[in-house]
Amino acid sequence: MxxxxxxxxxxxxxxxxxxxxxxxxxxxxxxxxxxxxxxxxxxxxxxxxxxxxxxxxxxxxxxxxxAGRITLPPACSSPGRGGQGRRLGVAVPAPQGVGREVTELEGLALVRVDTAEHRALWNELMAREHPRGMGPLVGAQLRYLVGSAQGWLGALGFAASALQLAARDAWIGWDPALRERHRHRVVGLNRFLLRPGVSCRNLASWTLGRALRRLGADFEACHGYRPWLVETFIEPPHTGVSLRASNWRFVGETGGRGRQDRGHAAAETRKAIYLYELEPDWRARLGWVRHRHGATHRWNPPRVWMRSSGLNTSSGVRPWGTSD
Structure with missing residues (x-):
């Protein structure tokens, strides 16, 4: 491995x-x-x-x-201004004739972004229409577009998981050393966009389901290994009832800090953390059920309770502004 x-x-x-x-x-x-x-x-x-x-x-x-430990030669160009940042330069045309049901869409397809043209299209959609923009995303990544005969309906992107999440790490049960060895097996659903004005019943569920069924094989084709888990975050007032109905697990909340906030300086909205199991035997692959010091270690999942944070568990999920 x-x-x-x-x-x-x-x-x-x-x-x-x-x-x-x-x-x-x-x-x-x-x-x-x-x-x-x-x-x-x-x-x-x-x-x-x-x-x-x-x-x-x-x-x-x-x-x-x-950190002052080395002095590098001068940079030839500024980081983050390469192909990842290229955009179309014009707004993506709005889809036309989208029905109210996903079954009414013609030619509905999840398109993996693997050309410069599709990357520029993905970047333009995210930059103009997603609350968090196009990134940059970090680590091993996959991007998808949601296309149809009616036009481009949305996009989503997977990238590296959070460096540390107390609730996630407690649910998985790994220690820091094991987390550092296997964190690449957890990927983050970092961007999920259904375009403003697209109100099509079950489109979000179709998109997520299709992406998760493809993710393992696509990730292996691009990066040489399969992820075991997918994580994503839901920010109030949006909720995760649709995710739970699709076998995502609520495992707790973030601490309200960003990815690189090591000094507890930045403050972000606390978000609900959800995990999806791509590989049913991921715990065995992680090595939890094994003999340690002559005894068998059994994993017992911690009980997770919803905080009284204003999350409404009775309404639909809208991950980062999408609709279902």
């Missing part, structure tokens, strides 16, 4: 950091990408398909530079 490389932790070790500093000093002609490629080769930072983990290595190197 491929385990996610802990690049920053590896490079932060004193002996390894000294080697990185020596490499920068002895080969000043290397630009950052070439430096990252060489480091990947030296330390064996490759993904499940044998490709160098260049993006993760560059991110770790920039973090080490911010």
């Amino acid at each position: 491929w385990e996610q490389s802990q690049i920053k932790r590896t490079l932060s070790a004193p002996a390894n950091l000294a080697r990185v500093q020596a490499l920068i000093r002895e080969a000043p002609e290397l630009h950052r990408t070439a430096l990252a490629d060489q480091i990947c080769t030296t330390w064996g930072f490759f993904d499940a398909r044998g490709r160098p983990q260049r993006a993760g290595c560059l991110k770790a190197l920039r973090a080490l530079e911010r």
